[in-house]
Amino acid sequence: MVNQSEHQKHQSNSLELANMKELSLSSTIIRPNALFQLLRCYPNLKRFYHEGGLGPDYSSIEIDDFKNINLMATASCQNPHLEDLTILSRGYVWSSIMTHSISSLDPLKNLRYLETNWPTFTGRGDIDEGTGNFPTSQNIVDAIPLSLERLCILGGPYCNVRRNFALAVIFKLLQQKHRFQKLQILDFGWKRDRYPNKPRFRESYYHEGFTKEDYHEVIARCRKAGVELILKPLTPSPKNIYYCVDGDGKITASGANEVKHIVHYPYDDYERICNENGCDLETGMPHKSGEISGTDGNHTDG
Known part of the structure; x- marks a missing residue:
């Protein structure tokens, strides 16, 4: 027989769970039934x-357990109050925006933010491959909740067929922007130059899975439709400068204290700091000439 205190504790725990508003699971492998x-x-x-x-490579769990199960659809059905949904899959993709020609997001009448990857969003995930009945671009657009304010799709389509289909979905969504009055932002993980006059990266760094022409066409169509396209600045990694100082702050190869300067792009002070501290411009490390004298060190990161 359950005593009163245990019953009250159970009620309290149930109430706490019912009041939880956020759940985040990252890099966690859970079987579908348990999830x-x-x-x-x-x-x-x-x-x-x-x-x-x-x-x-996962030996502790069978992929067969995930087949024919749509995580996006089940999560939407069990949690119809969701306003913010992120489902990102690596490897086997067991989510799809469509389930038997019905939107997986149909129960979510107040969804404001959706983040996923292209196979899930375009119905080209592993759970869709065996059906041979892929949705059309219009099916995908129709599956998007009208309440959505921000749509984030990461990764790339990885082949021309899927790339063309992804573009068709983007263009159709922008053409029908009048249906999605609340939609304000699209984010495909694309980048822009923070310093456009400096040397550029490879094109693929700016728009994974898409061409340069796709990139500029989508930007133009977003502007025309009045939708903000997120383009995060893409800059090279910082350069590091290392050297050692002794107890008196003098730079010496045998010094016990290492000093590290972090110089961010466009590396305006990199050459000066290297020259002042006897460091090689290529490596950021001291010249191999032994002890360097005559310069005081800096005990803190630059």
Whole structure:
């Protein structure tokens, strides 16, 4: 027989779970049944974040357990109050925006933010491959909740067929922007030059899976439709300068204290700091000439 204190404790725990608004699972491999049981414990979730990788190298779990199961559809059905949904899959993709010609997001009437990857968003994930009945670009657009304010799709389509289909979805969505009155932002993980007059990266760094022409066409169409396209600045990694100082702050190869300067792009002070501290411009390390004298060191990061 359960005593009163245990019953009250159980009620308190249930109330706490019911009041939980956010659940985040990252790099966690959970079998579908266990995951869905967990989601049922949080009926009033507003935000659900799931990022997982599932590939053939996982010996502790069978991929067959995930086949014919649509994570996006089940999460939406069990948690209809979601406003923020992120589902990112690496390896086996067991989510799709469509389920038997019906939007997986149909139960979500207040969804404001959706983040996923291209195979999931275009119905080209592993769970769709065996059906041979892929949705059209219009099907995909129709599956997007009208309440959506921000759509984020990461990664790339990785082949011309999928790239062309992804573009068709983007263009159709922008053409029908009048249906999506609340849609304000698109984010495909694309980049822009922070310093356009400096040397550029390879084109693929700016728009993974898409061409330069695609990149500029999407930017132009977003402007015309009045939708903001997120283009995060792409800059090279910082350069580091290392040297050692002794207890008196003098630069010496045998010094016990290492000093590190971090110089960010466009590296305006890199040459000066190297020259002042006897460091090689190529490596950022002291010249191999032994002890360097006559310069005081800096004990803190630059």
